[in-house]
Amino acid sequence: MRIILIGYGVVGQNLTRIFINRRAELFNNYGFRPRVIAVVDRGGAAVNPKGLDLERLLLSKREKGTVAADSKFGKPGASAIEMIESLEAEAVVEASPTNIKDGEPALSYIKAAFRTGKHVVTSNKGPLALAMPVLTELAEHNRVYFRFSGSVGAGTPFLEFAKRCLFGDRIIFIRGILNGTTNFILTEMVERGVSFEQALKKAQDLGYAEADPSMDIDGFDAACKLVILANWVMGKKVTLKDVSIQGIRNITRNDIESAEKEGFTVKLIGSIGDKLEVKPTKISKEEPLAVGGTFNAVTFVSEFAGEQTLIGRGAGGVETASAILRDLLDIKQKLAARVWPE
């Protein structure tokens, strides 16, 4: 499978490391032979239609800051759109930074890939939260696969669990902790008795939270994931503007302590029922959802199977890369199934 990789940050680099370290296993067990034919980062692109040397790619990124610095295959200044439109490839992996204002430039990259008949795997929440119905329709229209497991729960398969394991059942309600950073902050406030500001500072020191933490603590990240779940699992045609969002910025020690006294704890909960909502919520400490640290947890309430909760790490470069790999293998097997009907 020839792959164009857009964005070469932590996720992209981890994906290429998996390709290197698991080469034999991927081939022997899945018949999967990935060929990364182009990588685009801020500095430009590296291109080789026969497949790039991944070790060399990592080295060039580490030492020179961009894949475009490669003396033989580098193309400084080359744009992602140009690469997607001009190169022949089977799949585009879109792992550029998230933008929840207009989803760009990732949205344009994904559309260009569809237009030129390429399957797309992304971990980018921006385009999904803003235009998921658009993208799924375009993928269908162009007869290509569109996969985005890494966008919700990173390596934890929330999306596939709901879609496949509860196949045939009807999911009536979803609620969960969809953001690890805020969960860490709230857990710190409970367990160490610190203030919101102190907990946030610690999260930033540990690298869990960004310098501008708004995306996490104001609930946008969780809301994006909620939109993706609502579309994919429950078939609702919704976007970010349909979610009522309240973050944890105003949670005080007082709020935490009064909840504690009643045997409750405060979590940033996203829920999909009649409406979509993200807000700090008191939940019983006995609930399976009451997970601590940076964990994510989602409870699916279905008509026949009842309540099921899936818990896992919700972020991280390796975890997200593993989700992308899962999606690529899924596409490969879907294509093979067209030739080998069961």
Add this chain to the structure above:
Amino acid sequence: MKIVMKFGGTSVTGRENVQRVASLITSNVKLGHKVVAVISALDGVTEKLLEAAELAEKRNRDFIKPFKQEILERHLNLASESLEITSVRKEVHEMITETVDELEKVLTGIIYVGELTPRSKDYILSFGERLSAPIIYGAVKCLGFEAKYLTGADAGIVTDSNFGEASPLMNVTEHQIKARLLPLLEKNVIPIVTGFIAATQEGVITTLGRGGSDYTATIIGASIEADEVWIWTDVDGLMTADPKIVPKAKTIPEISFEEALEMAVFGAKAMHPRALEPIMDKQTTVKIKNIFNPTAPGTMLVREMRIKPGTTVKAVTLLRDAGVITLSGASMIGTPGTAAKVFDVLGKNGINVLMISQGASEANISIAIRRRVLDRAVNALEMALLGRGLIREITAEDDVCIISAVGAGMKNTPGIASRIFTAVARKGINVRMIAQGSSELNISFVVKEADAKAAVQAIHDEFRLDEV
């Protein structure tokens, strides 16, 4: 005798050539033959038109004026130089000016719409022939003969609407061409017809795609039941090998349609197989002749031919830029349907297979395809077929070419393959893959690109093709 003569792009470029074409047409008419001439666009004009069409699609306005001027001047100048009678020159000048004005309008339209459909592309490409044929028409008139200029559609060719590669509705076409051209020939008027272009039943211009003007010539030849179709080109005919590789290569005097088809498929600059279709079941013969050496006999293509004893291999062709894919896996042995899956995947990805070989052990299948689709083919096969246990490994080689020994006399003659491969082996060349169709018209094999010339030369020497 009824003869259709087709003149290629290089034969109509330049004053001398225009006059040469006119005299070739008229001298045969003087001999009492009925001649229909089919004319290609001037050398390089079709490419220029394609370029212009693409610029127009990108909504580039600036190129139109200089482009129009260039096309106009090139054809007007050629007409001025070639046509010595003032009234004829004036008539042809008017035809050219009018046609170029139309071209300008079409291109402007495309700039406004910003879209180049296959239909409008055919329209634009048609201008090459519509500008060159009037000049030949004028040159024939200047020699004192009655002539009539016709587009392919005027002549009666009706096609489907598969723009870019239209196919004639042969019965309608035959009926119309008979009705329109035969009366002209009766009255000793020489029809000068544009090659390459035709029209749908609604009159929308189409092009015949691969096969081009040769195709026009054979369509007309078949329709008027011509005795011969002469393809005038710039070489002496079909050669025993590419003279750039084998300097001693000779012109082949006579060859069957089937052999010519094999040669065309495998890289010889013969006629495109499509162009032979219309005359396959007619009594028409085709001659490939050199316009710069018109007295040379050229190559005659005949429907059926007697095989002279002792002639086996007739020509060696070379198809460069090929690639080989090998699929292997012990589980393929005795598993029905494996090959079907392989070709299904290739077909769905639009990949044309040039050669196939599978050993009786069934443990591997090799496929030769064109190099530019090699990556696509390998990746499509890997995605669809690997990981199911049946096919364990898919490998590709991208530095190979296909060599074919062609000749109807190979049939039922034992020992040909042995001679071919012994000759190649003697040069120390490794053969990567072999295939022989059961028609026994050709034996094809794959070698590394670097060994190509030596292998062609070795076979040419072995069968003494320079002494035929």
